[in-house]
Amino acid sequence: MLELTGLTAGYHGGTVLHGLDLSVSAGTVHAVVGHNGAGKTTLVHTVAGLISPSSGSVRLDGREVTGQPAHRIARAGIGLVPQGRRVFAGLTVDEHLRLSYRPPRRGDKDRPSVWTPARVTELLPRLGERRGNRGADLSGGEQQMLALARALLGSPRVLLL
Template identity: 60%
Template sequence: MSEPASESSAPSVLEVRGLVSGYDRGTVLHGVDLDLAAGEVLGLLGRNGAGKSTLVMTLAGLVPAGAGSVRLDGRELAGQRPDRIARAGVALVPQGRRVWATLTVSEHLALAARPGAWTVGAVLDLLPRLAERRRHYAGQLSGGEQQMLAVARALLTSPRLVLLDEPSEGLAPAVVDQVAGVVATLRDEGVAVLLVEQDLHLAFAVAGEIAVMEKGVLVHRVPTPEFRRDPATAHRLLGVA
């Protein structure tokens, strides 16, 4: 896995202020503040039910914001439809991959492609296994191949911000290493990445900073080396050594 870059001094791509959202059963996010710079990877950790996936879904517009502001490159996105948020430069790699089983790899890529830095050729160069499987239906792919397809679909929108929700879930270590390589490439290309992850090895390998969410609020954020040197805080917040 690639080593994470040091903290970026680039201007913020994402600025979140006082973000509130939830579902019919109640509020989940309670005033989240968050900044991400170009080329910055933030590893977001937290116990189950802390609100991590809700944050990702709210940033993508799939869960409506009840209050607060979400700005991408200064443009307000809170309250916008998911398709408009995607066109503004936000790409989501959802938990569980959510590919269309009856479409081929090539059809997925064709549907996702839009003018920008990432072309189908560039994506297939980065993920050569997909090139070998272009004619296969997504339902015929392994879990790791489906995850790479979900990542490829996001890249083809040429995003400014990528939201990765548990990308290592259920994957073999070799595929997790591929995910890490993709995240490192995005970081080097100046894309901001919010990585929700339970695999601490992956988060530590690619994230310049680690944040922890608890009960719908970000309660802790420090550079990754500092987080790793403080196991007592990690145990208190996450219940892990």
């Protein structure tokens, strides 16, 4: 499902990931662990398209997504729950959910939308209770739930947390 081959990436001319190979099968859960500065965030950001790799390949279901913009990688099926939540302070929970929901489109047979705003609030009922509240009014935990809900509403095949 997700295949990284020879992935090399970094920041400002410095290399953090050195020829990384990783394969993640459908229906599995994987954790990347390491000390501060080991490259965990760089890995996640490179897979999600926030950092362009200097070499190597990122493939999702056999389809090359390397170096594509983050929005195209998200549409291809890779969802990201960002560190630090990145909730829009002035938008309500309901507005976040409506903006994040990606209903299936014609020709989208391989990516049916399994996550709807109703299903997300069923999974995370506190968000349903706070639908009218703005992002700035949510607790840190509620903001994290909202960040997760936003990622799920894209019905990703791979979810990066």
